[in-house]
Amino acid sequence: MSLSPLQIDMDSANVFVDGTWTPSHSADRVLAINPATEETIGRAPDGDEQDVDAAVRAARAAFVRADWAKTTPRERAGYLRGMADRLEQRSAEAGEFLTTENGMPIAITAMMNIDFGAAILRYYAGLGDALELEEVRGSTIVRREPVGVAGLIVAWNGPLMLAIAKIAPMLLAGCTAVLKPAGETPLSVAYLIDAAQHAGLPAGVLNVVTGGRETGARLVSHPGVDKIAFTGSTQAGRAIAAACGEQMKPCSLELGGKSAAIILEDADLDHYLAQLPIVSMGGNGQGCVLSTRLLVARPRYDELKGGLRDTIAKLPVGDPHDPATVFGPLAMERQRDKVEDYIRDGKAQGFEVLTGGGRPAGLDRGFYVEPTVFADVDNSSRIAQEEIFGPVVTVTPFDSDEEAVALANDSQYGLGGSVFSTDQDRGVEVARQVRTGTIGVNGYQPGLDAPFGGVKQSGVGREYGPEGLDVYLQAKSIYGARPQG
Structure with missing residues (x-):
């Protein structure tokens, strides 16, 4: 079995905050279990309030720093391509590790998570090459601006692909984020961070706090998070929607199906x-x-x-x-x-x-x-x-x-x-x-060029296509900015 690039220690696990892996504040751990052998393969932090707060603060600081805030869509597209390149380089290793972590057959693991994940990154990079975030309507400039700090929470059945489906448009939009992988598959996220570091993504733009449901709830309720994107059960999605509604915080939810x-x-x-x-x-x-x-x-x-x-x-x-x-x-x-x-x-x-x-x-x-x-x-x-x-x-x-x-x-x-x-x-x-x-x-x-998402109890919002980018942007109208002809 190939080890995760993080080489997570069984006794002292880490969170990724402001560009570095650092020991978590929380002493509690979530266990990664090999579902084929029932053996423990690693531990990761069950992130507490301080872990989440540190990650959100890092994302907030990175959002306004010039090295990220002043990047253009074309420049951000370059980061996405760099991440795709690195993931593809580690495809075989990552596929083996993912199969060990969640039991998905090796014949589909790398294809589903790495190949498709890299394709998502390259698709949004292609959008970034020609993306215009301002247009003139009469005397008004209509801008599309990044929504801010995004909280990304994903499920265990496709740990990397589900995360990338959110990370790629989030980065292209100019947002920053805190990612919480599923508590059952906390280790493979190291491949995403390895790819982000290889691509030179500025510190604090993408942060990771592992943990279970309480960690996710802390991320959803944190006042420094401007938007939530979630993939998981309909039951959990309802709870997230209710919490976001109380805070007037936008959320996109990719939920269950039958x-x-x-x-x-x-x-x-x-x-x-x-x-x-x-x-x-x-x-x-x-x-x-x-x-x-x-x-x-x-x-x-x-x-x-x-x-x-x-x-x-x-x-x-x-x-x-x-x-x-x-x-x-x-x-x-x-x-x-x-x-x-x-x-x-x-x-x-x-x-x-x-x-x-x-x-x-x-x-x-x-x-x-x-x-x-x-x-x-x-x-x-x-x-x-x-x-x-x-x-x-x-x-x-x-x-x-x-x-x-x-x-x-x-x-x-x-x-x-x-x-x-x-x-x-x-x-x-x-x-x-x-x-x-x-x-x-x-x-x-x-x-990838068409919207993906559900109706009824299957969710709110869309991923993929230009629509997947839209959920990380907000419109701003500047009236009287142009003389009328």
Whole structure:
């Protein structure tokens, strides 16, 4: 196993404040556990009020210092490209470490976090090359100015990619930030700081305080933070939104999902089944955008059920460091316990277990759950309505396109989704009717130039595209600044 570049000491962990790794004030620690072996791989600070305050003060001071405040978008784009270069140099090492930290299969870890993360940095660098932050409207100058100090809080399923999706537009906008990684994956953040230092990012522009929920709550409530960007559960997002509302502090929230894959009667089932490990069960099923509710046209229902049995039986479960592995362990013990509770509930409801439903044979260590498919599932049931965040999908038949859309929309969430049809126009027309922030036709692959985010309980605000930059800027009108012609 490759070590993190931080080489975090098991006894004295650090926070990154004002350009240096320094011992935390807090004596409490969060543990990083290898989910495949259940062994502790490191410790990091469970940041306290003083740790958060020091990081916020460093970010505030950096925001007004000339070496950052006077940079142009083109200059900031240079920092983003430098970070991308460094991440790509350490791709193999970082991928191995991330797999050790959260159990995601090695075949997707570097691609998801490093390759895609570097692409995000390069996309926003490209925007920066031509970004204009002022325009004249009549006699008024309309400026877009950085919102200030941003508090960035991210989840454990894609620690680097989720952070970069916020860091790249935040930096391009001219903001500074305090990043709090998930308490369960506190070590891999060192690769981001290594990249920022390699790129020459000025001290204090990006700071890191690790810790659990209380650390995040301190960051949200700190009066020196001007904006919060969060990726995580809907429950936590509601609490953050309420706290930000009390302070009149803007927040962008990328939350949970329970998306539907609508499989029309003319769909190419072999194509869907080939996409299954990505679209519906990717990352051990721990993805907010996954289409975990399979809505299937009744004439193809039995055929798809057979295809699901055959396909999943061939997908390897095991060591996440093996490139052949499709399903590794869940990220932590409590997540496995949660998923198993949903599986018990589905069985108690009497839904057919097509495959899975237990723990994989021969894997006595690690937080493993068999990939599980329930068929003939009532769309109003708990396993069809609540986000499970594990390798569990439900299958429900429908008799018309209209019923499929109604079933897809019968959810508190609206983040992702997909439609499968050999008639592209028909697939797009069905996709237009699903109430969701994003949806794919015959697959699901977010584009960096298009906004990503949810509706309903799936969030507020957007990432990616120019829209992802907008949430870190605020408009300012200077009236009478230009003579009227």
